[in-house]
Amino acid sequence: MDDLEYLREEINKIDREMIELFEKRAEVSRKVAEYKKKNSMDILDKSREEEVIRINLKQLKDKSIKDETKTFLKNVMEISRNIQKKELEQSYIDSEIKPKDQSSDVFKVGFQGVPASFSHEALLEYFGSNSEALNFENFRDVFEALKNGMVDYGVLPIENSSTGGIPQVYDLMREYDFHIIGEKCIEVNHNLLGVKGASIYDIKEVYSHSQAFMQSSKFLEKHREWKLTPYFNTARSAKYISEQNIKSKAAIGSKNAAKLYGLDIIEENINYNSNNYTRFIIIGKDMKHDKQCDKISILITLPHKPGTLHNVLKHFHENNLNMTKIESRPIIDKSWQYFFYIDFYGNIMEKNTVNALKGIEEESVYFKLLGNYKRDC
Numbered sequence: 001m002d003d004l005e006y007l008r009e010e011i012n013k014i015d016r017e018m019i020e021l022f023e024k025r026a027e028v029s030r031k032v033a034e035y036k037k038k039n040s041m042d043i044l045d046k047s048r049e050e051e052v053i054r055i056n057l058k059q060l061k062d063k064s065i066k067d068e069t070k071t072f073l074k075n076v077m078e079i080s081r082n083i084q085k086k087e088l089e090q091s092y093i094d095s096e097i098k099p100k101d102q103s104s105d106v107f108k109v110g111f112q113g114v115p116a117s118f119s120h121e122a123l124l125e126y127f128g129s130n131s132e133a134l135n136f137e138n139f140r141d142v143f144e145a146l147k148n149g150m151v152d153y154g155v156l157p158i159e160n161s162s163t164g165g166i167p168q169v170y171d172l173m174r175e176y177d178f179h180i181i182g183e184k185c186i187e188v189n190h191n192l193l194g195v196k197g198a199s200i201y202d203i204k205e206v207y208s209h210s211q212a213f214m215q216s217s218k219f220l221e222k223h224r225e226w227k228l229t230p231y232f233n234t235a236r237s238a239k240y241i242s243e244q245n246i247k248s249k250a251a252i253g254s255k256n257a258a259k260l261y262g263l264d265i266i267e268e269n270i271n272y273n274s275n276n277y278t279r280f281i282i283i284g285k286d287m288k289h290d291k292q293c294d295k296i297s298i299l300i301t302l303p304h305k306p307g308t309l310h311n312v313l314k315h316f317h318e319n320n321l322n323m324t325k326i327e328s329r330p331i332i333d334k335s336w337q338y339f340f341y342i343d344f345y346g347n348i349m350e351k352n353t354v355n356a357l358k359g360i361e362e363e364s365v366y367f368k369l370l371g372n373y374k375r376d377c
Helices: 004-039 046-057 065-097 118-127 139-147 165-176 210-215 217-221 235-243 256-262 307-320 351-363
Strands: 106-110 131-136 153-160 179-186 191-194 204-209 227-231 249-254 264-267 275-285 297-300 325-330 336-346 366-373
Touching: 004 065, 046 065, 106 139, 106 210, 118 131, 118 153, 118 179, 118 235, 131 139, 131 153, 139 153, 139 165, 153 165, 153 179, 153 264, 153 366, 165 325, 165 336, 191 217, 191 235, 191 256, 204 210, 204 235, 210 227, 235 249, 235 256, 249 256, 256 264, 297 351, 307 336, 307 351, 351 366
Parallel strands: 106 131, 106 153, 179 366, 204 227, 204 249
Antiparallel strands: 153 275, 179 275, 191 249, 191 264, 297 336, 297 366, 325 336
């Protein structure tokens, strides 16, 4: 037992020394990031990393742990790259994006994707500098983070002016008991992005979100020989192309993404609709409203019989309310029956709005007031 305790204490001592060295390495990595930014250098330098591994393996005395040492070095360098990326991303946010302040509170806000994505831009536009942005892998992760208290709010794309609604987000709004507390519209201009020195003649494969492919379909029709590979989102596609550093691979994304990830803009504004906007919703656990709120979102299901949708729609006409959107989504376990998402202008503190909501609820099998918020679109 004494021998084991001694060995454990030796490990603890070594760990303390490693932590001290790790902190020093992290600080140097930040300085490397500053240098690379000033000199427009890529974060990933494969030849440099391979040289580091080769030199250090040469110095290894115990060759029996050669593979483990190689894995250790690769992990350390990956962590260093991530530190450099964070440093560059924060530098980009601080210097390039100058959002407006909305309050003195600092909120944790979740979004899907990576910095320089349109979701990230919407977050900064809505919450201003009083926010701590947390990025997540997919839409559901944002909802789960809000459910578990990791974030105070979430920012999610709900529809695009060129390609329509985003079904996954509608379905998640039905599944989770959250509310829409605001919205933000972002102009979306897509660009063909490639690594430094790449031209349109080099391209063989393009990565992006499926929505970006649809919004750029007329441009892509001219290059049918290209392989289109759906990826998480436009910003992550740009990040991936930067890391791959292959001239034959390109991404469709924003100019901000090109700048952040060190890519060339091969073709500008390739989306076919020059008036291309994405609407983002801001979700929270509690509904918030005041006299300034002028837009309402509801979710309903109706009896499966003729005339029920007509009976709902008449309440907007009778109460002089403007319905701006209706979107249907199938009910999974009931064939040919649907949920309806409806947006309209109104305020729940006004009598005509209350009358309309009461009438719609009476017509519905299921009714949920998703939110009453100030419109931005």
